[in-house]
Amino acid sequence: MQIISWQFVVFVLVVLAVYYLLPRRGQNIWLLTASIGFLATWNVYSVVVLVVTVLVNYYAGRKIWRGDVKQKKWLWLGIGVNLAALFFFRFESSGYLERAIRALLSLSDLVNSFEMRILLPVGFSYYCLQAISYLVDVAQKQCKASTNLVDFALYMAYFPRMLSGPIERARSFLPLLSTQRVVDNEAISRGFTRIIIGLVRKVVIAGILSGYIAKDLFSSPASYSTLELIFQVFLYAVWVYNDFAGYTCIVRGISDFLGIPLSPNFNTPYFAHSFTDFWNRWHISLSYWLRDYIFFPLSRHLLRRKVNPRSAIYLAVPPLAAMLASGLWHNFGAYMIFWGLLHGIFQALEKLSARRKPVVKWEDRPLYKRLASIALVFLGVVLTWIPFASGSLSRVGGFMKAVFTSTVIPDITTLWLIPFFAITINFGLDLLQYRHNDELAIRRWPVFAQSALLAIALLAILVSFLGSQTALASFVYQGF
Amino acid sequence: METEQTTLQIHTPAGKVLRQALATLLIALLLLEGGLRLAVTSGWMPDPGPGTTNADLNIKMPMLDALAQREGGVDCIFLGSSMTNDDVDPEVFASRYGELSGTTVTCFNFAVATLTGEIAGGLSQILAERYHPDLLVYGTSARDYSKELGARALKDDGWFRYQLGEWNLTGWLKEYSMLYRTYLKILSDFNPANREYAISVRQNTSPYGHFVVHVNVISLEGQNTIHEETLLKKDFAGLKRLVSLDGAGVSVVVMEIPVHEAFLPEYVNEKSEDYYRLFFDPATEILTKAGIPFIHTLTGTRFTAPDEEWADLKHLNNKGSARFSAWLADEIWQLEQAGVITWGED
Amino acid sequence: MDSDDVKVKLKTFICTELLNNADYPIMDDQPLITGGLMDSFSLAQVGVFVEDAFGVYIPDTDLTVKNMDTLNLITEKILERAG
Numbered sequence: 006m007q008i009i010s011w012q013f014v015v016f017v018l019v020v021l022a023v024y025y026l027l028p029r030r031g032q033n034i035w036l037l038t039a040s041i042g043f044l045a046t047w048n049v050y051s052v053v054v055l056v057v058t059v060l061v062n063y064y065a066g067r068k069i070w071r072g073d074v075k076q077k078k079w080l081w082l083g084i085g086v087n088l089a090a091l092f093f094f095r096f097e098s099s100g101y102l103e104r105a106i107r108a109l110l111s112l113s114d115l116v117n118s119f120e121m122r123i124l125l126p127v128g129f130s131y132y133c134l135q136a137i138s139y140l141v142d143v144a145q146k147q148c149k150a151s152t153n154l155v156d157f158a159l160y161m162a163y164f165p166r167m168l169s170g171p172i173e174r175a176r177s178f179l180p181l182l183s184t185q186r187v188v189d190n191e192a193i194s195r196g197f198t199r200i201i202i203g204l205v206r207k208v209v210i211a212g213i214l215s216g217y218i219a220k221d222l223f224s225s226p227a228s229y230s231t232l233e234l235i236f237q238v239f240l241y242a243v244w245v246y247n248d249f250a251g252y253t254c255i256v257r258g259i260s261d262f263l264g265i266p267l268s269p270n271f272n273t274p275y276f277a278h279s280f281t282d283f284w285n286r287w288h289i290s291l292s293y294w295l296r297d298y299i300f301f302p303l304s305r306h307l308l309r310r311k312v313n314p315r316s317a318i319y320l321a322v323p324p325l326a327a328m329l330a331s332g333l334w335h336n337f338g339a340y341m342i343f344w345g346l347l348h349g350i351f352q353a354l355e356k357l358s359a360r361r362k363p364v365v366k367w368e369d370r371p372l373y374k375r376l377a378s379i380a381l382v383f384l385g386v387v388l389t390w391i392p393f394a395s396g397s398l399s400r401v402g403g404f405m406k407a408v409f410t411s412t413v414i415p416d417i418t419t420l421w422l423i424p425f426f427a428i429t430i431n432f433g434l435d436l437l438q439y440r441h442n443d444e445l446a447i448r449r450w451p452v453f454a455q456s457a458l459l460a461i462a463l464l465a466i467l468v469s470f471l472g473s474q475t476a477l478a479s480f481v482y483q484g485f
Numbered sequence: 486m487e488t489e490q491t492t493l494q495i496h497t498p499a500g501k502v503l504r505q506a507l508a509t510l511l512i513a514l515l516l517l518e519g520g521l522r523l524a525v526t527s528g529w530m531p532d533p534g535p536g537t538t539n540a541d542l543n544i545k546m547p548m549l550d551a552l553a554q555r556e557g558g559v560d561c562i563f564l565g566s567s568m569t570n571d572d573v574d575p576e577v578f579a580s581r582y583g584e585l586s587g588t589t590v591t592c593f594n595f596a597v598a599t600l601t602g603e604i605a606g607g608l609s610q611i612l613a614e615r616y617h618p619d620l621l622v623y624g625t626s627a628r629d630y631s632k633e634l635g636a637r638a639l640k641d642d643g644w645f646r647y648q649l650g651e652w653n654l655t656g657w658l659k660e661y662s663m664l665y666r667t668y669l670k671i672l673s674d675f676n677p678a679n680r681e682y683a684i685s686v687r688q689n690t691s692p693y694g695h696f697v698v699h700v701n702v703i704s705l706e707g708q709n710t711i712h713e714e715t716l717l718k719k720d721f722a723g724l725k726r727l728v729s730l731d732g733a734g735v736s737v738v739v740m741e742i743p744v745h746e747a748f749l750p751e752y753v754n755e756k757s758e759d760y761y762r763l764f765f766d767p768a769t770e771i772l773t774k775a776g777i778p779f780i781h782t783l784t785g786t787r788f789t790a791p792d793e794e795w796a797d798l799k800h801l802n803n804k805g806s807a808r809f810s811a812w813l814a815d816e817i818w819q820l821e822q823a824g825v826i827t828w829g830e831d
Numbered sequence: 832m833d834s835d836d837v838k839v840k841l842k843t844f845i846c847t848e849l850l851n852n853a854d855y856p857i858m859d860d861q862p863l864i865t866g867g868l869m870d871s872f873s874l875a876q877v878g879v880f881v882e883d884a885f886g887v888y889i890p891d892t893d894l895t896v897k898n899m900d901t902l903n904l905i906t907e908k909i910l911e912r913a914g
Binding site: 138141142145147174176278279281282296297298300301302304305308309314319320323356361362363364366367368 | 848849850851852855866867868870871872874875876878879882890891892893894
Binding site for chain 1: 495499
């Protein structure tokens with residue numbers, strides 16, 4: 006079941022209706038049932054993987070909590086099992102395993118038309134990281150091992166965050182499950198605003214932009230002019246942000262209706278003034294996970310080994326390792342590794358260039374310098390979207406070659422105004438959030454202004470839904 | 486023991502912003518709808534068309550509406566694919582028919598590029614019900630019964646299904662809401678995928694629906710030939726549906742739309758006998774059974790045009806279409822004289 | 832462990848080692864992370880400095896804005912972990 010579907014709307018309404026009638030314990034069991042049901046609408050195989058993962062980690066958590074001397078053994082075993090599973094599914098879904106098996110089998114000419122492809126279980130890469138953070142936090146006594154299987158299973162399976170996060174931490178999420186939830190006017194208003202902003206981002210902005218990003222941008226870049234290629238990558242940057250941030254806003258809104266606030270995942274990332282800052286604003290729950298479980302341990306390990314904090318090793322190795330892991334987490338393709346490395350290199354270069362300069366407070370820097378930093382980071386990030394979106398390293402090469410050598414004359418028409426319109430809405434939303442440091446800053450406006458804006462937003466969402474049928478229908482007119 | 490509070494604790498009044506927004510939205514939509522209807526009915530703005538997935542249909546329907554309103558109805562409608570679209574000039578046809586019969590008729594070419602038999606069946610029914618023409622001429626060729634082509638998407642279009650009696654919200658909105666139609670028109674105009682095509686259709690279509698082509702490229706290169714064992718049953722079923730309209734106030738005539746002589750041997754499976762075996766014979770059988778006249782252009786009564794009158798091997802250019810339309814008027818007049826069809830008498 | 836003593840040591844470390852400016856006037860409640868003076872690289876350094884100077888281990892997951900944004904907060908965390 007997709008999040009943007011009538012089925013999901015009905016599903017959420019039913020979940021909410023029953024949820025509000027039940028006592029707290031019943032609510033958790035109901036949410037777990039609903040979450041498993043939601044996952045089952047994707048495939049039963051994902052449910053099986055989830056159940057196994059939940060049981061393994063629940064058991065490992067208990068063992069780690071109880072044990073003293075041997076706790077490390079269970080910790081490493083738990084982390085190992087999670088990572089091995091993630092590695093296996095990623096490796097498999099990237100097609101490597103299939104190729105390896107085919108290669109092996111064809112040696113003996115056993116089975117030639119052997120079909121095998123295990124898909125990545127839905128949500129696994131997200132809840133697997135939740136499981137690892139749980140085990141580490143339990144080992145460090147940052148969080149108690151859960152003694153309630155239903156609550157722990159719900160921590161892993163909670164349907165609003167199942168498909169694409171946010172990645173929650175047990176120490177903040179589990180306590181929410183063991184206390185009475187209250188959904189009052191304020192929570193409903195917050196949740197509703199989040200859902201509307203999310204729909205504007207996902208359905209209106211990302212919806213419009215997806216129609217303007219050429220499907221063959223990376224497969225046949227030579228058929229586009231340099232200007233179009235560059236413009237399209239910018240569109241991709243705004244699209245990918247709004248698509249993901251929109252999804253996150255919607256699921257956080259739904260979770261507000263359940264009285265279970267989820268972590269923020271985006272905070273105006275394209276206003277970041279440094280690459281380090283970007284990762285505090287983009288896919289925050291993943292980036293904080295990488296920081297807490299890769300970057301910090303590695304950095305502190307280096308410092309304890311008396312590595313000079315101004316040395317290239319200290320400033321380059323931890324960000325490179327964290328970003329490499331991020332790339333691999335997304336996909337095992339070489340292009341994703343390249344994407345991760347680019348981000349790591351940008352962070353390292355940024356730190357290396359400033360390592361001896363006195364740090365100046367952001368507000369004390371002249372405006373032009375602040376704007377220049379934001380623009381520079383944005384351009385760098387846009388550049389990294391090329392490998393991210395391309396799907397292969399050779400396509401990155403082809404794309405870059407076309408950017409510099411294309412002789413196609415750009416076809417600039419009024420059509421270009423539409424994506425600019427979408428970009429402007431995105432900029433408006435971001436600027437509002439950035440200035441007030443609050444994604445719900447709209448709620449500070451007078452009631453009539455909020456109503457007017459909501460009316461426009463509802464119209465835009467309605468129009469995008471109705472229009473998507475036409476916009477998505479392909480217009481094929483071959484010579485006849 | 487834990488005392489349970491209720492989770493949902495809503496205090497009224499609630500949802501002021503939402504209520505105001507919904508009221509504003511409703512009023513704004515009604516005002517826009519009213520304004521647009523006024524603009525279209527008083528001629529300040531062209532009718533945006535029904536906003537289907539088919540650009541030809543969206544452009545031609547308002548044209549036909551305008552013609553029918555101007556002339557107090559339409560007497561004959563031509564239907565078919567791009568071959569009929571390019572080949573039949575209703576003005577030439579009406580003029581030649583007027584010379585022969587002494588009557589004035591109003592005709593419109595409602596051909597839609599890539600129209601297949603299946604869709605023609607539904608579309609002919611919609612046109613007959615909306616415009617009540619006396620004569621419906623369907624120009625058809627083997628191509629209309631082969632593989633998937635663009636206009637097939639129409640069968641999933643809300644408006645198309647609504648017109649054929651299957652109620653759905655988008656179909657209803659496309660039929661009755663000027664606001665929604667205008668919105669879809671804007672969306673379609675800005676859609677890079679069909680924008681150029683729509684511009685070309687608007688520029689080259691006469692007020693009588695004829696798509697005027699001036700080019701002249703006679704080459705086998707780039708011509709789609711058919712390579713199929715059998716032609717599609719669903720398209721022949723569409724043909725049956727189309728001819729079943731005959732009788733209830735409308736005369737149906739089917740014509741074999743011509744291809745260049747040099748192309749016929751290549752057209753179906755590179756064997757001219759396959760053109761007859763797969764298309765011509767099954768079509769003839771359907772038409773004979775229904776008692777519908779079949780005007781031949783490649784067999785028996787042949788229509789021939791010199792090379793310079795062809796746009797390509799399957800389409801006539803403006804010169805060819807003038808000759809063909811006059812020829813067609815002669816054929817229809819003869820059918821009328823022979824008492825096979827009756828129409829055009831006021 | 833004295834709170835003022837901790838603050839003085841922290842301040843000196845942050846100004847000289849992290850801000851590259853020994854005379855930087857840091858207030859006790861001045862936001863360091865959200866104010867753009869410290870980032871995750873500096874947080875890791877603070878973490879190890881606290882281990883070395885005060886023998887207190889602050890877990891990685893506690894190196895957050897919530898716990899470490901001002902001198903007051905860092906000091907509070909150190910005292911809490913020491914206590």
